[in-house]
Amino acid sequence: MAHSKEKIIVIGSGPAGFTAGIYLARANLNPLLIEGFMAGGMPGGQLMSTAEVENYPGFANGIDGQKLMGEMRQQAENSGVRMNMVDITSVDFSSRPFTMTDMNGDTYEADSVIISTGANARRLDMDSERQYWMKGISACAVCDGALPIFRNKPLAVIGGGDTALEEAEHLTKFGSKVYIIHRRDEFRGSKILQKRVMEHDKIEILWNKVPEEFYGSNVLEGVKLKDTVTGEISDLIVSGCFQAIGHRPNTSFLGDSVVLDATGYIRTENGVETSVSGVFAAGDVQDPQWRQAIIAAGSGAHAALAAERWLNEHK
């Protein structure tokens, strides 16, 4: 079993992780970046399954998600970041230096750690969902709502939490009509938001419904719904279906090493500080709210600068 001693390790290879790596390498801290293998979805993060990214600033005509992450990865490599494509399976932050173990049993120690393992949108896990993923089905109304294929078309949001309601409100600016498909007969969360959504003349709520099957041609054209009470099947014609059934932060490997919130996100103070001094968190893994690549990247730079300062103070 190999054992490596590092000054600082970054875990995760999305916009937050690569940006942290770039900043640390440019500060001559010789970081090791653990890219991940399988545990948090594919290395590179959620943008790897995003066709066109139009809201990452710096690309006038947008950029393909995989291409953007390829640029970031190469930039990290050019900056001198060393990378290792394995999953960290357990950590021990209770003594210093911090220690970590990967899927092969190899171990790592480091004076400081930045966790940026991201989060993944929950999926329904249906064949027809996979078929129309990114062809009408999306997990991010803020990212994809403005696409031309959704303009003045009937759209649907699946979910019943605040994110679902906010996304429905957001989509009213684009769609001809917005349905909220919810498996229960009431919403969780903010009453004010519920009131706004229920009173909105473009929004119609379909209670006690779950998707049975998505259908269409090359792109999504509709969804068969099943009533959770009567079992009845109905048909809804929509050009877009936005899933807002929650996100799962990739924090299970952390055990109770740092404080998480009730939904598994890492709790941070001052933006990037976890409950353990010297362990920082950046990007979606500590952001249940906004989940945007550019915010994650900024957060990665922030964590790297805070870690550099911390290392100077603790050597």
Place this chain on the structure above:
Amino acid sequence: MAHSKEKIIVIGSGPAGFTAGIYLARANLNPLLIEGFMAGGMPGGQLMSTAEVENYPGFANGIDGQKLMGEMRQQAENSGVRMNMVDITSVDFSSRPFTMTDMNGDTYEADSVIISTGANARRLDMDSERQYWMKGISACAVCDGALPIFRNKPLAVIGGGDTALEEAEHLTKFGSKVYIIHRRDEFRGSKILQKRVMEHDKIEILWNKVPEEFYGSNVLEGVKLKDTVTGEISDLIVSGCFQAIGHRPNTSFLGDSVVLDATGYIRTENGVETSVSGVFAAGDVQDPQWRQAIIAAGSGAHAALAAERWLNEHK
């Protein structure tokens, strides 16, 4: 005098302003972006005078500062952001809708405002400083310290605050030696940081000294120093000179409309909320600490999403 009624106005055209504009336009909020004219330095912000940006994630081989800002501006335009190249000279946030007046006397009203007017590094205002600006003289050690021209060369930091000391510490990783040129005989700020810097074997402090003239060939080769007590002139051979004599946030046009800190930065809570509900701040204008383009861009997206939520709640 023209008068325009807007839902939301973004003031400022650096990474934070353009990113906010892109997000607002993509949320169909039809934002007006006030690019600025003269008041805060040139439209586009501090990157407009940066030759090569190597730490903005997404460009494997770096990108020219003006080109990056050109891409962002075009992306904002492509997203539907309307722009106006004037300076806002006064604001009134005491009643709603908020009102603003520009340099031509034209007036604007808006339900919500995002302020992202940035900050500028203070300069010494010397001819020889302008001559070697970006040819050995820089205002950002974190941004430029890793450039090959500074490797294993004697370097200097000008200033005596915590930023100057942190930048000196950062530069020890690259330079053969780092001088701190300080006009007084003691430092302000953190005692611990002072101790580290004074004990660092690569750092030498030159007390009571101010630059008299920078000199060199195509690039900086040294600086003549004047002793502030004796008036004596000495010569210091350095390949890089990093100015850390403070930044000036562009907030004078705000008067007392929002709460500023002692050095003129806008105070924010939850990252982007100013003291006035509905007025948000993003980027360097509210960040005395990190001052990085990618952090400013992330902050712009954050402000736009918070403003969208605020507008939904207050319509």
